[in-house]
Each structure stands twice: as structure tokens, then as C-alpha cells.
Amino acid sequence: xxxxxxxxxxxxxxxxxxxxxxxxxxxxxxxxxxxxxxxxxxxxxxxxxxxxxxxxxxxxxxxxxxxxxxxxxxxxxxxxxxxxxxxxxxxxxxxxxxxxxxxxxxxxxxxxxxxxxxxxxxxxxxxxxxxxxxxxxxxxxxxxxxxxxxxxxxxxxxxxxxxxxxxxxxxxxxxxxxxxxxxxxxxxxxxxxxxxxxxxxxxxxxxxxxxxxxxxxxxxxxxxxxxxxxxxxxxxxxxxxxxxxxxxxxxxxxxxxxxxxxxxxxxxxxxxxxxxxxxxxxxxxxxxxxxxxxxxxxxxxxxxxxxxxxxxxxxxxxxxxxxxxxxxxxxxxxxxxxxxxxxxxxxxxxxxxxxxxxxxxxxxxxxxxxxxxxxxxxxxxxxxxxxxxxxxxxxxxxxxxxx
Ligand code: ATP
Ligand code: MG
Numbered sequence: 136x137x138x139x140x141x142x143x144x145x146x147x148x149x150x151x152x153x154x155x156x157x158x159x160x161x162x163x164x165x166x167x168x169x170x171x172x173x174x175x176x177x178x179x180x181x182x183x184x185x186x187x188x189x190x191x192x193x194x195x196x197x198x199x200x201x202x203x204x205x206x207x208x209x210x211x212x213x214x215x216x217x218x219x220x221x222x223x224x225x226x227x228x229x230x231x232x233x234x235x236x237x238x239x240x241x242x243x244x245x246x247x248x249x250x251x252x253x254x255x256x257x258x259x260x261x262x263x264x265x266x267x268x269x270x271x272x273x274x275x276x277x278x279x280x281x282x283x284x285x286x287x288x289x290x291x292x293x294x295x296x297x298x299x300x301x302x303x304x305x306x307x308x309x310x311x312x313x314x315x316x317x318x319x320x321x322x323x324x325x326x327x328x329x330x331x332x333x334x335x336x337x338x339x340x341x342x343x344x345x346x347x348x349x350x351x352x353x354x355x356x357x358x359x360x361x362x363x364x365x366x367x368x369x370x371x372x373x374x375x376x377x378x379x380x381x382x383x384x385x386x387x388x389x390x391x392x393x394x395x396x397x398x399x400x401x402x403x404x405x406x407x408x409x410x411x412x413x414x415x416x417x418x419x420x421x422x423x424x425x426x427x428x429x430x431x432x433x434x435x436x437x438x439x440x441x442x443x444x445x446x447x448x449x450x451x452x453x454x455x456x457x458x459x460x461x462x463x464x465x466x467x468x469x470x471x472x473x474x475x476x477x478x479x480x481x482x483x484x485x486x487x488x489x490x491x492x493x494x495x496x497x498x499x500x501x502x503x504x505x506x507x508x509x510x511x512x513x514x515x516x517x518x519x520x521x522x523x524x525x526x527x528x529x530x531x532x533x534x535x536x537x538x
Contacts, residue, residue, distance in 0.1 A: 136212070137191035142285060142292050143184040143201060143210035146302045161305035161333075162206045168367050169200035172527055182246050182287045184210070196526035198298055203364045205331050207300030211283070216291040220252060223291045224264050227282055230293045231265055238274035239265060245286040257284060301331065306366040309333030312445065313408035314417040315400060316340050316371070318354045318473070321419030321448055323362060323465035324456050328447035329417045330365050337369060337411050338362075338519065339404045341376035346480065348473040356517070357468050363521030364464075372407050372514040376400075379506055380480045386500040389482040393427040394435050394489055395497060401440045402503075403510045408442055416440055421448040421456070426485040435489040 148158045163180045170178070170186070173196065177187035184207070186197075194212055201210045216226035231239065241261045243254040252260065261284065262273050271280075283294040314326040316338040326336045340355045352373060359371045376396070383395050404416050420428045427436075437444050448456055460466035 136194045138194050138197060138212035139188045139191050140213045140215060140292075141184075141186040141197055141201070141210055142213035142294060143186070143300065144208045145180075145184060146206055146208035146300060147304055148206060158206070158305060158308055161307045162204070164307065165204045165206070165305050165367075166201075169203050169364075173197070173200070179289065182289075183285055183292075185213075185289065185292075193526060196524065199524055199526055202298070202301060204305070205301050205303035205333065205365065206305040208302060209297045209300050211294040211297035213285075213292040213294045216284075216293045218290050220250075220257070220260070223257070223284065223286075223293070224261060226291070226293045227261050227265060227284065228268055230295050231269055231271070231280065231282060234280060234295070236271060236278075236280035238272045238278045239280040239282055240273065240275050240278035241265070241282045241284060243284040243286065247286050247288045250286045250291075254286075257286070303331035304333040306330050306333060306335055310415075311335045311337060311411060311413040312415045312417045313337050313339055313404050313411060313413040315404055315419070316355055316359060317419065318351050318358065318469065318471075319419065320453075320460050320466065320469040321421065321424075321456055323358045323419075323469060324459045324463060325417050325419040325445075325447045326362050327365065327459070327463045327465075329445060330362070334415075334417075335366055335369070336362065336417070337407075337413060338371040339374065339400075339407055339514075340371060341374045341400055341403075343377045343380060343480065344375060346377055350471075351473045354468060354471055354473065356519070357522070358465055359519045360522040361463075361465050361468065363519050364524075367521060369519040370411070370516055371519050372516050374403060374510055374514045376510070377480075379510060382501055382506070384480050387497045390484055390486040391489065391494060391497050392480070392482045393485045394432050394494055397427060397436045398439045398494060398498075399503075399506060399510070401436060401444070402507045403514070405439075405441050406507060406511045407514065413442070415443045415445050417445045417447065419448055420446050421451050421453075424453065426487045429487050431488045431490075432486070435491070435494050438494075 151158045159180045173192050174189040176189040179185045214226050214230055216223045241258045243257040245254045266273055285292045312329050312334045314336045316322045330336050338359045342352050363369055383392055387395055
């Protein structure tokens with residue numbers, strides 16, 4: 136299916152009162168970013184979003200791009216239906232003609248009060264006209280086909296299919312966060328959730344080379360690129376962490392290792408975050424998922440962070456996180472296993488509970504501040520380019536699909 140016009144409804148933005156212009160500009164910027172490469176002819180954001188292409192574009196190409204934009208509640212291919220009721224009726228009839236539905240319902244939203252009929256009147260009149268012409272039955276509760284009519288200042292539109300948007304608020308409206316990105320399932324989902332609420336994410340990954348496989352870092356870069364689709368080009372800091380882990384393994388109680396590693400990660404991420412003007416840190420921890428994620432351990436970890444630590448997954452079960460990871464598109468990449476020979480850096484019995492002061496005492500055996508500085512200095516900062524779209528220039532043969 137090809138389309139030249141798309142209508143989309145913004146989500147929550149209508150609630151933002153005086154800040155509405157700010158949210159709409161951010162939404163517009165995000166839309167322009169994902170639509171780059173498509174023959175965009177017009178993009179209007181006030182009221183509902185209207186996108187017009189200069190040439191017909193395959194619907195899946197539009198769908199995957201708009202799914203990467205936070206701040207949309209639904210979107211769909213739309214037919215422009217003029218400004219009068221008669222034009223609207225003609226468009227609606229041609230939109231339902233030839234379909235295989237047995238029943239239908241008309242839903243109308245009218246923001247242009249100059250239109251001579253109310254929404255309810257349009258629904259009744261159009262419903263009667265469609266039933267008369269096509270013989271379809273009206274079914275208001277569970278219709279096979281919903282004919283959506285939007286009447287707004289720039290004209291009327293008819294839609295017969297819509298996709299759910301991701302919701303949330305546009306990226307760029309909530310400041311920046313630094314995300315602790317591991318190669319696991321959880322942290323990419325945590326990053327996604329922070330971006331969904333409007334934050335721009337910068338990533339930090341700690342690797343254990345030479346004890347871990349170099350493929351593990353490539354995998355994290357790939358995860359960052361998939362997440363990049365939601366926010367555009369970004370940055371990742373890659374930090375060699377093995378020397379610090381060895382130092383901890385040599386002189387600290389084994390049961391505290393994981394918490395001590397995590398405390399150092401947070402210190403280093405907080406340093407990078409300040410340099411990057413991030414206002415919070417994000418991690419993929421969820422309460423009680425593993426020993427290092429009990430309340431007392433999370434408290435021991437947070438004591439060293441000088442910025443708020445957001446944990447968007449705190450109340451999620453693993454199964455729920457897996458479902459989200461599938462919807463985000465990171466699950467398969469997160470599953471790729473890599474041989475890990477750093478098990479000697481991991482304790483056999485990690486502490487489920489740490490007492491206040493316990494980690495601080497263990498850290499006295501290390502020069503914490505110079506480790507912080509060293510790890511920050513050894514971080515390599517790389518650019519993250521968003522993963523290419525599966526549909527479109529750079530993906531499948533898009534031009535052939537169009538013609
Ligand atoms: P994930 O939680 O992402 O599935 P995981 O289960 O391997 O990965 P956990 O031990 O649960 O990791 O770690 C909890 C959180 O700590 C991660 O979600 C991530 O935010 C952070 N973290 C762990 N290891 C790293 C790392 N090597 N680099 C950056 N952040 C990390
Ligand atoms: Mg985890």
C-alpha cells in the first residue's frame with residue numbers, strides 16, 4: 136500500500152498549556168529527523184500532524200519511522216476530503232469501497248467549529264450514506280472497519296486504518312540523561328523508557344577486556360544504534376573496566392565485589408554526565424532482580440552518585456521487560472551470547488545486603504578518587520549513528536517499491 140498523506144494525533148501535548156509551542160517544535164524536529172530521505176513535501180503540526188509526500192511512499196516505511204517518534208498517540212494514511220460535507224461524503228465512500236469489512240462505524244473529531252455539522256451529525260449522516268451505498272451494517276461497539284473523520288482548520292480528512300503511536304513526549308523536552316548501558320536485556324529498555332518521557336540519552340558502557348570478548352562491545356554499540364532511531368545521532372562512552380575490577384578482586388571482600396563495581400560505574404558515569412550536562416543517570420536495575428538489586432544494595436550504590444539515579448524498570452518483572460525489549464527492537468541483539476572469561480572477577484556468593492559504611496570501609500584499600508579520574512580519562516567517546524531503517528534508502532530497495 137502506498138500513501139501520500141498521513142495524519143497523526145499528538146499525545147499529551149494538548150495538555151501542556153503554555154509550553155505547547157515548545158513541545159510542538161520538538162515533535163516537529165523529531166518528525167523531520169525520521170522522515171529524512173522520504174520525499175516530504177509538507178509537515179504541519181498544529182492540531183493534528185499532517186504529513187504530505189511529494190510522491191507516494193510505501194506505508195511500512197512510514198509506519199516504522201513514526202513508531203520511532205514519541206509524542207504520537209495514533210497515525211494513519213489519510214485521504215484529503217475537501218472542506219464541504221459533500222466532498223467529505225464522496226471521500227468517505229471511495230475510502231470504504233471495495234473493502235472486505237462486514238460492519239463499520241464512523242468516528243468524527245471536529246476542531247474547526249465553522250464546519251456546518253457537529254461531530255455527532257457527521258457520524259450519523261456519513262453512517263447512513265455508507266450503509267445505503269455499500270450495504271455494510273453499522274456496528275458501533277465492534278466494527279470491522281472504523282472510518283475516522285477529522286475536521287480541522289486546514290480541511291477534512293478520512294482514515295480507514297490507524298496504527299498506535301508510542302505515546303510519551305517528544306525527545307528533547309526533558310533534558311539529558313546518562314544511561315548505564317550493558318549488553319543485557321534490561322538497560323536498553325530502561326534507556327527507551329527514559330527517552331519515551333522526553334529525555335535525550337547518552338550512553339556509557341564498561342567492558343572487561345581482555346577478559347571479555349571484543350564482540351561484547353560491538354553488541355552494545357549495536358544496541359545504542361537501535362536506540363538511536365528514537366532520538367537521532369548520539370554518543371557512547373566506552374570505558375575499560377578490567378583493571379579496576381582486578382584491583383577490587385585483589386583487595387576487597389569477594390561478597391562486595393558487584394556492589395563496589397557498580398559504585399565505581401556510577402561515579403564515572405556521574406563525572407561524564409556532568410561534562411555532558413546530563414541531569415540524571417539511568418540504570419536497568421529492577422527491585423530484587425538479583426542480589427545487587429536489593430534495597431540495601433541500591434542504597435549503597437546510590438550513596439556515591441551525585442545525581443539522581445532513575446530506574447525506570449524498578450517495578451517490572453523480567454517477562455514484562457522481555458516483552459518491552461521485543462517491542463523496542465533490542466531483544467534479539469541483547470540475546471547474542473559472548474564467551475566471558477571474567478568469571479573470576481565475579482564472586483560465588485554476592486552480598487544480598489550491605490550495611491551502611493561497609494562499602495566505604497572496603498574501598499579504603501583502594502585510591503578511589505584516582506581510579507575515578509583514570510577511568511574517566513580512559514573512556515573513549517564514540518558517535519552513535521541510528522541504525523538504518525529496514526524500509527527506505529539504505530535499507531531495502533525503496534525506489535522499486537514506490538514505482
Ligand atoms: P541488563 O540488566 O541490562 O540485562 P545485566 O543483567 O547484565 O544487564 P545487571 O547485573 O542486571 O546487568 O546490571 C544492572 C544494571 O547495571 C544494568 O541494567 C545496567 O544499567 C548497569 N550495568 C551493568 N553492567 C554494566 C556495564 N558493563 N556497563 C554499563 N552499565 C552496566
Ligand atoms: Mg539486569
